[in-house]
Amino acid sequence: MMKTSEIKELTKKEILERIQLEDETLTRLNLNHAVSPLDNPMKIQVARRNIARLKTVLRQRELNENQK
Structure with a gap:
């Protein structure tokens, strides 16, 4: 299982x-x-939740880029 903090570093x-x-x-x-x-x-x-975590971090980055 991947932690959110690990995903944010990618x-x-x-x-x-x-x-x-x-x-x-x-x-x-x-x-x-x-x-x-x-x-x-x-x-x-676990696999489904990992996919959801990855997509969530990806979406957060997209939203942050659009705000800037």
Whole structure:
């Protein structure tokens, strides 16, 4: 799980790459879970929350740039 403070240190490009990577992970987890139950289904929730954190920080930066 990524902390918000860790995400804020990343560049915009790194955040976009992380979002893509987490999205692929989430898709894979969901497909695997549909076929046979995962031994730890909380991984799906963690991946979704990581994506949300990344998108939130990205959006905050966009809003800050627009205000300046």
